[in-house]
Amino acid sequence: MSNIKIKCLSHTPLRGLNDPGSHVVAEVDSVIAKARAEVEHFDPELIVIFAPDHYNGLFYDLMPPFVIATAADSVGDYKTLLGALSVPKELALEMARFILDKDLDIAISHRLQVDHGCTQTLEEMTGSLTKYPVIPIIINSVAPPFGPYRRIRKLGEAVGQFLAQLNKRVLILGTGGLSHEPPVPLLSGAPDDIANFLIAGRNPTPEARAARQARTIAAGKIYGTSESNLTPLNTDWDQYFMDLLVQGQLDEIDDFKIEEISKTAGRSTHEIRTWVATFSALAAVKKPYSARQDYYRPINEWIAGYGVLSAE
Ligand SMILES: O=C(O)CCC(=O)/C=C/C=C(\O)C(=O)O
Ligand SMILES: [Fe+2]
Numbered sequence: 001m002s003n004i005k006i007k008c009l010s011h012t013p014l015r016g017l018n019d020p021g022s023h024v025v026a027e028v029d030s031v032i033a034k035a036r037a038e039v040e041h042f043d044p045e046l047i048v049i050f051a052p053d054h055y056n057g058l059f060y061d062l063m064p065p066f067v068i069a070t071a072a073d074s075v076g077d078y079k080t081l082l083g084a085l086s087v088p089k090e091l092a093l094e095m096a097r098f099i100l101d102k103d104l105d106i107a108i109s110h111r112l113q114v115d116h117g118c119t120q121t122l123e124e125m126t127g128s129l130t131k132y133p134v135i136p137i138i139i140n141s142v143a144p145p146f147g148p149y150r151r152i153r154k155l156g157e158a159v160g161q162f163l164a165q166l167n168k169r170v171l172i173l174g175t176g177g178l179s180h181e182p183p184v185p186l187l188s189g190a191p192d193d194i195a196n197f198l199i200a201g202r203n204p205t206p207e208a209r210a211a212r213q214a215r216t217i218a219a220g221k222i223y224g225t226s227e228s229n230l231t232p233l234n235t236d237w238d239q240y241f242m243d244l245l246v247q248g249q250l251d252e253i254d255d256f257k258i259e260e261i262s263k264t265a266g267r268s269t270h271e272i273r274t275w276v277a278t279f280s281a282l283a284a285v286k287k288p289y290s291a292r293q294d295y296y297r298p299i300n301e302w303i304a305g306y307g308v309l310s311a312e
Helices: 022-042 089-101 116-126 149-164 192-200 206-222 235-246 250-255 258-265 267-285
Strands: 003-009 046-051 066-069 072-075 082-084 107-109 112-114 134-139 169-175 291-299 304-311
Touching: 003 022, 003 116, 003 149, 003 267, 022 116, 022 169, 022 291, 022 304, 046 116, 046 149, 046 267, 066 089, 066 112, 072 116, 089 134, 089 149, 112 116, 112 134, 116 134, 116 169, 134 149, 134 267, 149 169, 149 250, 149 267, 169 267, 235 250, 235 258, 235 267, 235 291, 235 304, 250 267, 258 267, 267 304
Parallel strands: 003 169, 046 134, 046 169, 066 107, 072 112
Antiparallel strands: 003 304, 066 134, 072 082, 291 304
C-alpha cells in the first residue's frame, strides 16, 4: 500500500510582479517554506500534480477535459522556470491505461507544454522542475464548456486507486483557485484576433507574451476596486469550499453548479477542480482522511483567494 500525502495550494501569475504588502508576502513565504520542508521530509518517490492550463499548452483546436502527460516542458511564463519536467513516461502511460480501464476518457500527451498553473506550485514545493519524478494531469478549468464536478471526483478516485497499489511514497498536489477572476479571455463573443489566439495560440512571440503579462498586471492593480469589472474574491465561498474538503464532505461537490460558481466566485474559481481531484484521490485510498487548513487570505494584488490545505 502506498503512503499518500496531499497538498492543495492557490497559485498566482502576479507573485513578484504585483505584490501585496511585504508582511503578506512574508506570511505566504513562510507558509510555503513550511510546506516545502514537509515535502522534503516526506521525500516522495513520485509526485502527481493536478493542474490547470491558461492557454499555453492547451487550445481550442483540441481541448481535452483531462490530459495526462508522459513528457512535459514548462513555458516559463510569469517568472517560472523554463524547461523539462522529470516525467516517468512508462508509469504515466500505465496510469493512463488504468484510468481508461475505469471507463474514464483521459487524453494523453507525449509532449505537453505546461505553464505557471502547473510549475509555480511544483517549484514552491520542491524548488525545482526535476527534483522528483512528476506526472502532470491537466484538468481543463479555464476553457468552457466544463464537464460536471462529479466527473472530477471519478478521475481523482481512479488516480488514487492506481497510486495505492504502487507501494511508494506519493505526494499529490492540486494547484489553482480559490475564488478569483483574472483577465483570461472567453472564446464566446471574442473578436477574431482573440479567437485565433484561443484556438491555436501556441508559442507566442516574446512581445505577445509580454503584452499578456502586462494586461494581467494592470488587472491586478485595480482588482477588487470599483474600477475593475472582474468578479471579486469571495471569502465566504472559499471558506465553505475548504471546509467541505477538510471535513471530507466530498459528496456535496457532485452537485456544484458551474455557472453559479462562475458568477459568485469568479470564472477561474473552477481551478478548484484540481483540489477536488486531489482530495478524491486521497479519499479513494484512505477514508476518513486527516486534513487541515494551513492558510487562507484573500489577496487582491495577486487576484487570488489564496489558500493552502494539507491532508494524509
Ligand atoms: O496571460 C494571459 O493571457 C491571461 C492571464 C492569465 O493567464 C492569468 C492567469 C491567472 C492565473 O493563473 C490565476 O489567477 O489562477
Ligand atoms: Fe491559474
